[in-house]
Amino acid sequence: MSRIIVMTSGKGGVGKTTCTANLGMALAKAGQRVAVVDADFGLRNLDLLLGLENRIVYTALDVLAGECRLDQALVKDKRQPNLALLPAAQNRSKEAIKPEQMKRLIKALTKVYNFILIDSPAGIEMGFRNSIAAAREAIIVTTPEISAVRDADRVIGLLEANDIKAVRLVINRLRPAMVAAEQMMSVKDVQGILSIPLLGVIPDDEQVIVSTNKGEPLVLDEHLSPAGTAFINVSQRLQGEKVPLMDLSIQKESFFTRLKRLFGA
Amino acid sequence: MVSDLSSPQNQNHPDQNGQPPNGIDFDNFILEIEPDPLEGNEDAVQTKPESNPNLQVQFKSERGRLLLLLPPAPEKSRNPVHWEDLRQQLKRRLSGTERFLQPHTPVHLIARDRLLDSQQVQEIDALLSEAQLPLKRIYTSRRQSAVAAATAGYSVEQQTTLGHLGQGQEASQQAMDEPLYLQTTLRSGVEVRHRGTVIVLGDVNPGSSVVAEGDIFIWGRLRGVVHAGAAGNPQCRIMALHMQPTQLRIADQVARSPEDPPAQYQPEVAYIGPDGIRIAIAADFALADLTTPETT
Ligand SMILES: Nc1ncnc2c1ncn2[C@@H]1O[C@H](COP(=O)(O)OP(=O)(O)OP(=O)(O)O)[C@@H](O)[C@H]1O
Ligand SMILES: [Mg+2]
Numbered sequence: 416m417s418r419i420i421v422m423t424s425g426k427g428g429v430g431k432t433t434c435t436a437n438l439g440m441a442l443a444k445a446g447q448r449v450a451v452v453d454a455d456f457g458l459r460n461l462d463l464l465l466g467l468e469n470r471i472v473y474t475a476l477d478v479l480a481g482e483c484r485l486d487q488a489l490v491k492d493k494r495q496p497n498l499a500l501l502p503a504a505q506n507r508s509k510e511a512i513k514p515e516q517m518k519r520l521i522k523a524l525t526k527v528y529n530f531i532l533i534d535s536p537a538g539i540e541m542g543f544r545n546s547i548a549a550a551r552e553a554i555i556v557t558t559p560e561i562s563a564v565r566d567a568d569r570v571i572g573l574l575e576a577n578d579i580k581a582v583r584l585v586i587n588r589l590r591p592a593m594v595a596a597e598q599m600m601s602v603k604d605v606q607g608i609l610s611i612p613l614l615g616v617i618p619d620d621e622q623v624i625v626s627t628n629k630g631e632p633l634v635l636d637e638h639l640s641p642a643g644t645a646f647i648n649v650s651q652r653l654q655g656e657k658v659p660l661m662d663l664s665i666q667k668e669s670f671f672t673r674l675k676r677l678f679g680a
Numbered sequence: 681m682v683s684d685l686s687s688p689q690n691q692n693h694p695d696q697n698g699q700p701p702n703g704i705d706f707d708n709f710i711l712e713i714e715p716d717p718l719e720g721n722e723d724a725v726q727t728k729p730e731s732n733p734n735l736q737v738q739f740k741s742e743r744g745r746l747l748l749l750l751p752p753a754p755e756k757s758r759n760p761v762h763w764e765d766l767r768q769q770l771k772r773r774l775s776g777t778e779r780f781l782q783p784h785t786p787v788h789l790i791a792r793d794r795l796l797d798s799q800q801v802q803e804i805d806a807l808l809s810e811a812q813l814p815l816k817r818i819y820t821s822r823r824q825s826a827v828a829a830a831t832a833g834y835s836v837e838q839q840t841t842l843g844h845l846g847q848g849q850e851a852s853q854q855a856m857d858e859p860l861y862l863q864t865t866l867r868s869g870v871e872v873r874h875r876g877t878v879i880v881l882g883d884v885n886p887g888s889s890v891v892a893e894g895d896i897f898i899w900g901r902l903r904g905v906v907h908a909g910a911a912g913n914p915q916c917r918i919m920a921l922h923m924q925p926t927q928l929r930i931a932d933q934v935a936r937s938p939e940d941p942p943a944q945y946q947p948e949v950a951y952i953g954p955d956g957i958r959i960a961i962a963a964d965f966a967l968a969d970l971t972t973p974e975t976t
Contacts, residue, residue, distance in 0.1 A: 469927050515717075523711050
């Protein structure tokens with residue numbers, strides 16, 4: 416049976432789209448057939464992060480309007496043919512689509528793909544309800560900040576109320592040095608509040624911005640950056656492998672730069 | 681599939697080497713969604729579904745008066761225009777056309793089957809007033825809108841049929857509308873649709889789009905998605921001072937920009953050549969290509 420996973424957070428800008436793009440790509444690299452679905456109507460981004468914007472011909476709305484078939488709207492990734500994107504419409508409000516319609520789209524995708532990742536918009540309104548409508552699992556993305564964690568907690572409650580029981584956590588943008596200096600919540604602190612299984616921790620990494628601007632997910636890099644490695648690890652845990660957490664806690668700020676100096680020049 | 685500009689149109693679906701797991705050829709499959717279970721019921725209520733998806737807010741001059749045509753009720757359209765969009769469209773239209781509109785020309789608002797509350801009517805009036813256009817009268821087929829407008833003190837005509845004042849023929853009419861002139865920057869998320877030629881005095885940013893049934897002229901930087909000849913006319917053209925689109929479409933053809941942009945931009949023209957969408961430097965195009973449709 417296909418895995419249908421929604422990436423959601425409550426708070427905006429914590430890294431849902433970044434996670435969707437990288438996990439989708441990592442799973443595809445591992446041989447899974449992956450469809451990533453942009454459920455952020457009106458503020459779509461996933462196509463940009465994947466570098467697929469200029470290949471979009473139809474969107475999910477065209478499929479629902481009967482203007483094209485679902486396979487015609489899917490944008491296949493040239494670098495990684497196991498990955499396809501179902502684009503959202505850019506110019507429509509989040510009310511443009513209903514949960515029941517989302518369910519029909521996802522249901523059809525399960526005939527071909529074994530992983531379906533849904534990138535949810537921020538908030539808990541219609542767009543959120545659409546994105547969880549068909550999901551069987553959820554990945555909560557949060558940053559180690561009080562406000563993000565508070566919103567994540569709220570969302571976990573909503574997911575439980577909607578019978579999505581497999582809910583796991585990704586903590587994004589962790590800065591070990593700040594945690595060490597007790598200026599940032601630690602993984603333990605976050606888990607202590609949310610008390611759901613941890614799927615992974617992604618360090619704050621400026622390579623994320625570089626990859627976003629290039630439209631190339633980090634996990635495609637030949638020499639993986641720390642965040643890229645962390646995303647690969649998350650994708651392996653998603654597939655049931657036991658991968659130890661990267662030990663971020665003892666690393667000082669200079670660790671990666673030192674590593675780079677060792678291997679780089 | 682979207683082909684690269686200047687490369688020959690892609691050869692449809694390579695048929696080789698698809699291993700089918702669960703019986704599906706992964707390289708070449710057809711996937712359809714189940715029909716909408718509610719669709720039947722809704723259609724029964726609709727008098728006639730809007731046949732042209734390209735209707736947005738529109739001005740038309742007719743014998744010394746100005747008609748302001750609103751798009752049909754969002755429930756009935758394939759490209760629904762909700763109130764907030766409608767307001768933006770009206771503002772944008774006014775910003776482009778204002779200079780050509782005779783101040784104090786009375787405006788007749790053709791609201792069709794849209795529901796308008798009195799506040800919305802007042803907002804439309806306020807936007808028109810900024811352009812020194814008095815709102816003379818409102819025509820609607822919805823009782824509720826008529827009551828709302830009348831309560832707000834406007835002169836109203838409730839029509840059961842959309843017979844006169846230019847809007848009746850809309851759906852069936854073959855000829856295109858007069859060109860739409862916009863003087864603005866189209867930002868991400870904006871979609872301009874028009875049943876005719878569109879002229880933009882400004883930039884078309886990435887994430888925005890223009891869909892025109894005629895030609896498209898961009899007097900500025902074209903970086904979004906534009907579709908000329910959207911109703912199927914392959915003779916339509918796209919011209920831009922600075923052609924750097926996310927995607928170009930003419931009739932049913934699609935192309936995207938080459939990966940590496942040129943060092944310098946000059947005005948260019950996109951048109952359909954024998955092997956798909958081509959781009960020519962505007963200055964050369966007039967000489968070389970204007971004659972080709974007849975000779976080939
Ligand atoms: N691990 C990271 N290190 C550094 N920057 C990051 C990291 N993860 C995300 N970012 C940056 O944070 C910003 C927001 O990321 P993203 O768009 O993925 O968030 P989002 O949750 O999808 O936002 P929205 O709620 O608006 O959809 C981006 O600029 C991205 O580059
Ligand atoms: Mg996002």
